[in-house]
Amino acid sequence: MPANAMNEGRSVSVNDPKCTAAVELIHVSKTKPVVLGDSVTQLQVIEDVSFSVPKGEILALVGPSGSGKSTLLRMINRLEDPTSGRINLFETNISSLDVRELRRRVGMVFQTPALIAGTVADNVSYGPRLRREDCDPGEYLDLVQLERDLLHRPATALSVGQQQRMCIARALANRPEALLLDEPTSALDQTAANTVLDLICRLNRELGLTVIMVTHLMEHARAVGTQVVLLVRGAKIEEGPADAFFRGPATEIGRRFLQGELSNER
Amino acid sequence: MNASAYIHISLIDLLIALLFVGVTAIVSYWQGLGLERDIAVGTVRTFVQLLTVGFVLQRLFDASRWYWVVAALAIMTTVAGYNAMKRQSGAKQGLFAVMTAAIATAGVITLILVIGVVLRVRPWYQPQYVIPIAGMVIGNSMTGAALVVNRFHSELTLRRSEVEASLALGATAREAAAGALRESLRAAMMPTINSMMTVGLVQLPGMMTGQIISGASPPDAVRYQVVVMLMVAAATAVAAMTAVFGALGVFFTPAQQLSPRLELGRRFDAYTARAKH
Ligand SMILES: Nc1ncnc2c1ncn2[C@@H]1O[C@H](COP(=O)(O)OP(=O)(O)OP(=O)(O)O)[C@@H](O)[C@H]1O
Ligand SMILES: [Mg+2]
Numbered sequence: 198m199p200a201n202a203m204n205e206g207r208s209v210s211v212n213d214p215k216c217t218a219a220v221e222l223i224h225v226s227k228t229k230p231v232v233l234g235d236s237v238t239q240l241q242v243i244e245d246v247s248f249s250v251p252k253g254e255i256l257a258l259v260g261p262s263g264s265g266k267s268t269l270l271r272m273i274n275r276l277e278d279p280t281s282g283r284i285n286l287f288e289t290n291i292s293s294l295d296v297r298e299l300r301r302r303v304g305m306v307f308q309t310p311a312l313i314a315g316t317v318a319d320n321v322s323y324g325p326r327l328r329r330e331d332c333d334p335g336e337y338l339d340l341v342q343l344e345r346d347l348l349h350r351p352a353t354a355l356s357v358g359q360q361q362r363m364c365i366a367r368a369l370a371n372r373p374e375a376l377l378l379d380e381p382t383s384a385l386d387q388t389a390a391n392t393v394l395d396l397i398c399r400l401n402r403e404l405g406l407t408v409i410m411v412t413h414l415m416e417h418a419r420a421v422g423t424q425v426v427l428l429v430r431g432a433k434i435e436e437g438p439a440d441a442f443f444r445g446p447a448t449e450i451g452r453r454f455l456q457g458e459l460s461n462e463r
Numbered sequence: 464m465n466a467s468a469y470i471h472i473s474l475i476d477l478l479i480a481l482l483f484v485g486v487t488a489i490v491s492y493w494q495g496l497g498l499e500r501d502i503a504v505g506t507v508r509t510f511v512q513l514l515t516v517g518f519v520l521q522r523l524f525d526a527s528r529w530y531w532v533v534a535a536l537a538i539m540t541t542v543a544g545y546n547a548m549k550r551q552s553g554a555k556q557g558l559f560a561v562m563t564a565a566i567a568t569a570g571v572i573t574l575i576l577v578i579g580v581v582l583r584v585r586p587w588y589q590p591q592y593v594i595p596i597a598g599m600v601i602g603n604s605m606t607g608a609a610l611v612v613n614r615f616h617s618e619l620t621l622r623r624s625e626v627e628a629s630l631a632l633g634a635t636a637r638e639a640a641a642g643a644l645r646e647s648l649r650a651a652m653m654p655t656i657n658s659m660m661t662v663g664l665v666q667l668p669g670m671m672t673g674q675i676i677s678g679a680s681p682p683d684a685v686r687y688q689v690v691v692m693l694m695v696a697a698a699t700a701v702a703a704m705t706a707v708f709g710a711l712g713v714f715f716t717p718a719q720q721l722s723p724r725l726e727l728g729r730r731f732d733a734y735t736a737r738a739k740h
Binding site: 229230232235236237274275276277278292296297298300301304305307309311312313314323324327328364367368371 | 624625627628629630631632633634635638642718719720721723726727728730731733734
């Protein structure tokens with residue numbers, strides 16, 4: 198357990214942990230140019246979304262397919278920028294941070310495992326190597342419960358579930374303060390999914406890592422989420438503690454979503 | 464050079480050469496290729512363009528002024544930059560400047576070496592040397608720049624998820640695109656390197672052929688050709704390198720994000736043009 202290695206990166210934490218928002222979205226909107234046949238139109242993908250994720254919480258970001266969950270995550274580590282509004286990381290506007298430093302502090306795991314050419318070790322140590330830091334990739338494999346034997350295999354030779362965990366290990370090797378997970382369990386069977394969910398809880402508990410996890414499976418959201426945000430057609434419909442949401446959503450849309458009756462169609 | 468050492472082509476001879484066009488046209492008609500119109504236009508353009516160039520070059524040679532030579536080089540570079548931009552399969556916005564700068568960089572460096580150091584042409588602006596050599600340098604730089612950026616675009620599209628994974632871990636655009644950069648540079652440099660392998664074995668290069676026809680001794684013409692081959696390889700390398708790093712600044716945003724132009728392709732140009740209004 199490389200807890201020592203992982204803690205120094207998070208020395209930023211502020212005096213009053215209760216009130217500290219790790220990630221905060223303030224009136225975030227995003228329109229995207231989208232190909233429509235031969236021309237391009239503007240599509241409103243995110244519409245005036247505000248919420249905050251207190252330090253050390255696990256936010257389950259849920260919503261029907263196409264509601265803008267991935268886009269929202271991508272904006273938090275600036276793979277895309279909002280059209281209006283702003284996003285704070287520990288009270289600092291992310292657009293005023295050095296983007297490389299921001300991305301180190303906010304780890305991202307994509308919906309489909311995104312591999313970097315090379316071995317598992319190359320992948321896991323990619324972030325530290327960029328900054329010429331030492332890194333023992335094996336430690337991070339332990340953390341996600343992958344065998345160290347895999348280190349020198351090409352990343353492409355792993356199963357999808359193993360790749361997904363390798364991607365989590367790769368993000369952790371950057372010693373992030375927050376972790377953005379886009380459907381980390383969607384490619385996995387029930388057992389592998391449970392391993393990943395346990396891992397997320399453990400990382401959160403032992404390292405105090407703030408997590409935003411996108412998922413379309415309510416049992417997974419319920420298993421790990423302490424907070425829930427429901428997004429429908431780019432707008433925030435519900436926000437609050439997970440147990441309250443799953444006991445009884447405050448809105449009719451939330452109720453219909455939980456009953457699986459809601460799609461993203463307009 | 465001794466003007467009477469080779470056979471001149473009269474206007475009548477030129478018209479006789481139109482027989483070749485007849486042959487081409489017959490093939491097209493016979494096989495139903497539907498190229499007759501293009502063949503006619505191509506023939507006319509060949510005549511008009513080359514006769515005009517011949518006329519302009521004669522004027523340039525007669526005047527022999529450094530500023531006319533520099534002006535000619537500037538025009539050649541700009542046209543080449545425009546052409547390299549036109550050859551891109553994706554969005555073109557911003558690439559004219561990239562291409563022109565790359566071709567100019569390769570041109571200046573290579574020409575200084577060839578004209579100033581290898582051939583030691585005095586005065587340096589002697590059009591007889593500068594213009595043909597610059598033509599080859601600029602032409603090959605254009606091909607190299609066009610090739611490298613086209614390939615870079617498709618490599619980035621292909622490796623999108625890997626590039627974004629690297630960016631998300633804190634890589635700069637350059638670090639994230641390292642694989643794509645290497646692959647595109649290789650692709651752009653392979654043709655000139657390959658031609659260095661086979662030159663003389665399959666066909667004689669155009670310049671050498673021309674020199675031999677106009678009376679130069681083959682060993683002499685061959686020396687020129689060696690210089691030209693090496694110079695072209697260097698020009699291609701410099702142009703490809705400069706162009707691909709320029710394209711890096713076009714395909715990525717200053718915040719180290721992939722530009723939406725990769726997704727939108729050609730439609731990106733129309734979209735940004737509209738967004739300005
Ligand atoms: N590259 C793109 N081109 C066109 N439209 C896009 C693109 N990316 C996203 N969109 C649109 O933006 C909206 C939000 O997409 P996003 O991927 O954020 O949704 P999501 O909630 O993550 O969906 P899913 O659960 O299916 O992953 C969708 O309507 C989608 O069609
Ligand atoms: Mg998604």
